Amino acid sequence: GLERIGELCRRLGNPQNDLKFVHVAGTNGKGSFCSMLDSVLRHASYKVGLFTSPYIRDFCERIRVDGENIPKQDLAEIVAYVQPIADAMEDKPTEFELITAIGLEYFKRCACDVVVLEAGMGGRLDSTNIIESALLSVITGISLDHTAYLGDTVEKIAAEKAGIIKEGGSVLYCGNDARVRAVIKEKAD
Numbered sequence: 001g002l003e004r005i006g007e008l009c010r011r012l013g014n015p016q017n018d019l020k021f022v023h024v025a026g027t028n029g030k031g032s033f034c035s036m037l038d039s040v041l042r043h044a045s046y047k048v049g050l051f052t053s054p055y056i057r058d059f060c061e062r063i064r065v066d067g068e069n070i071p072k073q074d075l076a077e078i079v080a081y082v083q084p085i086a087d088a089m090e091d092k093p094t095e096f097e098l099i100t101a102i103g104l105e106y107f108k109r110c111a112c113d114v115v116v117l118e119a120g121m122g123g124r125l126d127s128t129n130i131i132e133s134a135l136l137s138v139i140t141g142i143s144l145d146h147t148a149y150l151g152d153t154v155e156k157i158a159a160e161k162a163g164i165i166k167e168g169g170s171v172l173y174c175g176n177d178a179r180v181r182a183v184i185k186e187k188a189d
Contacts, residue, residue, distance in 0.1 A: 015101075024140065025118075025137075029141050035052075082101055132166070159187070
């Protein structure tokens, strides 16, 4: 659910409310899409935050601004800020919720023009879905993944991933499965 990340972000002053997002969910292609969009936006002179998971070589790769990993000193500073707030919560945040909150706080401090925000496993209940609006919601290809949590058909998984679609926002579906497209179109409508 979004209760823990919601409480954590409220206690941090809702850093996500000061940012604009392109929110990306899906099974395959999320990381590539996010990386390419980050590059395009930076070359168009936007200050871009990029939140991805997992990392390949260094944890700091998960949180980037203008193509640069979050400096370890900045990461330590924000962790020191977030930790006592998280520790004071009765229902402690998960690791991914903490990382999400840390990323949002860093992007706010850096005054990013836009954040390319990759969802984790899901969509509807993913901690990245704490954002209230998105310039664009992107759903890449959908296939069977995390079936114990998201459902045992591509339609059920698509419905979970389509949970990132925001009212009044635009949606881009990057896959070619007609069943998935129908689910996403229904949610978008």
